Amino acid sequence: MPDHHPATESDRAAGEKPPALPMPPEVRARFDRIYQRPVVFDVQNLSRTFISPQGQSIQALGGVDFKVHRRELITVIGPSGCGKSTLIRIIAGLESASGGQMLLDGQPVTGPGADRGMVFQGYTLFPWLSVKKNVMFGLESTGRGGAAAEREALQWIDMVGLDGFADHYPHQLSGGMKQRVAIARALANKPRILLMDEPFGALDAQTRAEMQDYLLQIWRNVDVTILFITHDLDEAIYLADRVLVLGRNPGHVKEIVEVPVPRPRTPEQMFDPRFTRVKQRVEHLIHPPGEAPKKPLPVIRMTAVGDEVF
Amino acid sequence: MREPWFKIRTPLSGRRRALLMAASFVLPVLLWCVVTYTPAFQTEMRLTLVTEKIGDGAVFSVGDRVAKSYFGTLQDNVRAVNAGVLEARAAGGAKGSGRANKKKLRQLRGLAESGGYLAGVDPADFKAVDAVLFDLYGRLAGGDIAPGAFGLSDENAALVRANWEILQAAAPYGEKDFVKEPLQYLIPQGVSASPVFLPPPGECLAAAWTDFTTEPANGQPWMHQRLLSSLKVVFGAFLLACLVGVPIGLLCGTSDFFAKLIEPFVDFFRYMPAPTFGLLLQAMFGVAGAPKLALVFIGTFPHLVLMLGNTTRGLDRSLLEAAQTLGAKPARLFRSVIVPGVLPRMYGDLRVLLGWAWTWLVIAELIGEKTGLTAFIDTQGGKYNFDRVFPVIILIGVIGFATDQLLQSLGRTLFPWDVSSGAPPRRGGLGRVVAAPACALGGAVAWAVERAGRPGPRERAAAANPGDHDA
Ligand SMILES: Nc1ncnc2c1ncn2[C@@H]1O[C@H](COP(=O)(O)OP(=O)(O)OP(=O)(O)O)[C@@H](O)[C@H]1O
Numbered sequence: 001m002p003d004h005h006p007a008t009e010s011d012r013a014a015g016e017k018p019p020a021l022p023m024p025p026e027v028r029a030r031f032d033r034i035y036q037r038p039v040v041f042d043v044q045n046l047s048r049t050f051i052s053p054q055g056q057s058i059q060a061l062g063g064v065d066f067k068v069h070r071r072e073l074i075t076v077i078g079p080s081g082c083g084k085s086t087l088i089r090i091i092a093g094l095e096s097a098s099g100g101q102m103l104l105d106g107q108p109v110t111g112p113g114a115d116r117g118m119v120f121q122g123y124t125l126f127p128w129l130s131v132k133k134n135v136m137f138g139l140e141s142t143g144r145g146g147a148a149a150e151r152e153a154l155q156w157i158d159m160v161g162l163d164g165f166a167d168h169y170p171h172q173l174s175g176g177m178k179q180r181v182a183i184a185r186a187l188a189n190k191p192r193i194l195l196m197d198e199p200f201g202a203l204d205a206q207t208r209a210e211m212q213d214y215l216l217q218i219w220r221n222v223d224v225t226i227l228f229i230t231h232d233l234d235e236a237i238y239l240a241d242r243v244l245v246l247g248r249n250p251g252h253v254k255e256i257v258e259v260p261v262p263r264p265r266t267p268e269q270m271f272d273p274r275f276t277r278v279k280q281r282v283e284h285l286i287h288p289p290g291e292a293p294k295k296p297l298p299v300i301r302m303t304a305v306g307d308e309v310f
Numbered sequence: 311m312r313e314p315w316f317k318i319r320t321p322l323s324g325r326r327r328a329l330l331m332a333a334s335f336v337l338p339v340l341l342w343c344v345v346t347y348t349p350a351f352q353t354e355m356r357l358t359l360v361t362e363k364i365g366d367g368a369v370f371s372v373g374d375r376v377a378k379s380y381f382g383t384l385q386d387n388v389r390a391v392n393a394g395v396l397e398a399r400a401a402g403g404a405k406g407s408g409r410a411n412k413k414k415l416r417q418l419r420g421l422a423e424s425g426g427y428l429a430g431v432d433p434a435d436f437k438a439v440d441a442v443l444f445d446l447y448g449r450l451a452g453g454d455i456a457p458g459a460f461g462l463s464d465e466n467a468a469l470v471r472a473n474w475e476i477l478q479a480a481a482p483y484g485e486k487d488f489v490k491e492p493l494q495y496l497i498p499q500g501v502s503a504s505p506v507f508l509p510p511p512g513e514c515l516a517a518a519w520t521d522f523t524t525e526p527a528n529g530q531p532w533m534h535q536r537l538l539s540s541l542k543v544v545f546g547a548f549l550l551a552c553l554v555g556v557p558i559g560l561l562c563g564t565s566d567f568f569a570k571l572i573e574p575f576v577d578f579f580r581y582m583p584a585p586t587f588g589l590l591l592q593a594m595f596g597v598a599g600a601p602k603l604a605l606v607f608i609g610t611f612p613h614l615v616l617m618l619g620n621t622t623r624g625l626d627r628s629l630l631e632a633a634q635t636l637g638a639k640p641a642r643l644f645r646s647v648i649v650p651g652v653l654p655r656m657y658g659d660l661r662v663l664l665g666w667a668w669t670w671l672v673i674a675e676l677i678g679e680k681t682g683l684t685a686f687i688d689t690q691g692g693k694y695n696f697d698r699v700f701p702v703i704i705l706i707g708v709i710g711f712a713t714d715q716l717l718q719s720l721g722r723t724l725f726p727w728d729v730s731s732g733a734p735p736r737r738g739g740l741g742r743v744v745a746a747p748a749c750a751l752g753g754a755v756a757w758a759v760e761r762a763g764r765p766g767p768r769e770r771a772a773a774a775n776p777g778d779h780d781a
């Protein structure tokens with residue numbers, strides 16, 4: 001593999017490359033192992049322009065380049081509107097690219113397919129199917145119905161910790177449970193890559209943390225590569241091998257940051273200085289210091305004098 | 311703690327729902343009773359005793375209605391004529407005829423008939439009728455029959471007695487040589503009644519009972535046959551519209567190609583008033599059942615296609631996208647996502663359209679040969695027999711309402727996952743009564759669907775050998 005320093009490959013921030021973050025040797029070795037693995041997914045110079053109803057063209061993505069290796073967990077973070085959803089939807093085949101191409105195992109892909117499973121931010125379980133039938137949907141789509149599919153579906157339901165809920169309908173589940181079913185449904189299809197677009201965005205902090213651990217456990221036990229979109233900095237770093245930072249106008253790869261935190265991950269690691277350093281780094285990439293200082297809001301005083309809260 | 315009855319967007323308890331549902335029917339019926347049974351609202355007199363034509367006044371027969379304000383004038387006119395008769399008699403110059411006196415005798419006929427005194431007498435045999443009436447006159451005058459119980463006013467009872475003084479000379483009644491000295495007229499009598507367009511519920515019930523239980527004259531169809539024929543038109547046309555419209559509507563909602571090709575014309579077509587096609591349909595299909603079906607079809611079909619197209623387009627796009635990322639190809643998307651996804655709302659649309667089909671029925675049944683309930687409404691309405699019309703109109707309402715309630719609870723059983731319809735956790739009394747058969751039916755259908763969805767023997771055999779699948 002030629003690509004040993006992905007952290008800097010697409011850095012457009014001109015001039016000097018930022019120094020790589022100090023990394024413990026076992027993490028470095030892990031990254032080396034990852035880069036030895038074959039590239040599952042290769043995004044080459046991907047761009048997308050939307051034509052708004054008023055006829056203006058909006059460039060959502062301009063030349064995005066990155067590679068994902070087998071069984072890697074890569075997270076994508078960036079400011080709102082920078083094209084994260086557009087990127088993942090193009091990869092899933094739900095949107096077409098205006099330029100560039102993407103290769104899955106070396107083959108160019110067009111259109112949606114069972115090889116790229118997706119978990120959406122909104123709840124997209126089929127409300128008329130029980131949890132079990134939802135999980136079986138992909139299997140039946142690819143022509144594998146019957147009792148074997150049912151057994152397999154039940155295994156997946158167990159795997160996401162929902163045994164006993166197989167015959168429930170989605171409206172009987174909580175938000176976190178729904179997303180777990182959605183993950184099981186996507187994984188049951190044995191996709192090469194699992195695309196997740198802010199899947200935990202609608203969950204409360206507690207459930208969200210639980211779901212992150214669930215995801216890491218599942219990923220550990222299942223042969224799948226994960227591309228995970230989030231706008232939550234902690235989530236991005238906690239889950240990732242590498243964090244892909246997108247910039248906006250148009251969407252481009254600012255940097256791909258290797259996370260020097262060893263696995264398995266635990267919530268305590270969030271207070272680890274290595275963790276906080278990556279966090280700072282990514283924070284700076286998303287909101288570069290000195291860029292557009294915050295303007296005070298033009299709010300007139302509407303409280304009595306002496307009633308200040310601070 | 312007492313729950314408040316009025317609270318914005320908060321469902322009431324099952325008992326309260328049931329109570330309100332009952333009240334929503336009881337209140338209008340109560341209003342109907344009040345308006346028809348309270349004398350203050352009864353503006354007309356229904357005549358029970360009439361005179362022949364007097365002077366240049368109008369002629370009335372028993373059962374006719376006059377305004378209360380006019381009734382007094384009518385009576386006064388007759389009193390004036392009686393005064394003239396008495397005067398003439400006193401002057402000795404009274405001229406009368408047996409014929410005229412027999413007519414006055416027949417003033418009793420209406421009351422005699424409703425009192426059952428003419429039972430067994432052939433109404434066309436005037437001689438026999440007159441004999442009975444003459445006999446009655448005597449018994450009323452003599453007190454054998456209490457005049458009040460017979461229905462005569464005190465004024466008329468006195469007149470009967472006065473007339474009998476003269477009449478008894480002719481007893482026993484004989485056809486020939488009837489009394490010639492002029493008798494006095496009985497004064498018109500009537501009962502207070504609600505306006506003709508608002509018959510009281512009791513009368514309607516009585517009329518409905520006779521209409522439904524007695525064999526109609528002239529070989530007309532029985533009421534239940536009329537109902538059956540109307541049901542055939544409504545449900546026949548509706549099912550036909552569904553059969554054709556549902557696939558087209560689904561296609562329109564699924565693919566922009568079909569939407570743009572079909573919907574503009576259908577939209578245009580639905581603005582053309584369906585009744586104007588009546589004669590055209592008659593020319594095409596004859597005068598029997600077919601044009602009626604066709605009219606209800608034309609009235610519902612375009613709406614069905616457009617509503618269904620919109621409903622289908624309203625299906626959450628992300629469900630389709632999710633299915634695509636699970637490897638579903640277009641055929642499966644349609645079969646396993648679009649169709650089941652729109653089913654509950656489509657079901658709701660069809661319920662609304664069934665209501666419209668009933669609306670078109672009335673127009674349809676007037677095309678060509680009038681049939682069904684509408685023919686009855688049309689004929690009886692033309693005769694102002696609204697006491698016979700109301701029950702039929704109400705019957706249509708009841709059938710429509712019951713069908714809708716039935717379908718609604720059937721829907722809840724068929725689509726248990728559809729929480730958007732806001733299925734109430736518990737049903738009140740009426741709801742439960744209506745829901746019971748629906749639940750049974752729904753359960754049966756769900757069972758059948760479930761069975762059909764289970765792997766057949768071949769699939770099971772294949773599943774037992776999973777190697778086949780991994781190809
Ligand atoms: N269908 C569309 N038509 C026109 N413009 C679009 C369309 N979809 C996205 N865009 C534009 O593309 C840009 C990127 O949108 P996208 O949804 O990918 O952002 P995002 O990074 O996912 O934002 P967020 O974090 O808020 O979800 C936005 O400026 C948006 O206005």
Ligand SMILES: [Mg+2]
Pocket residue numbers: 084085086
């Ligand atoms: Mg987004």
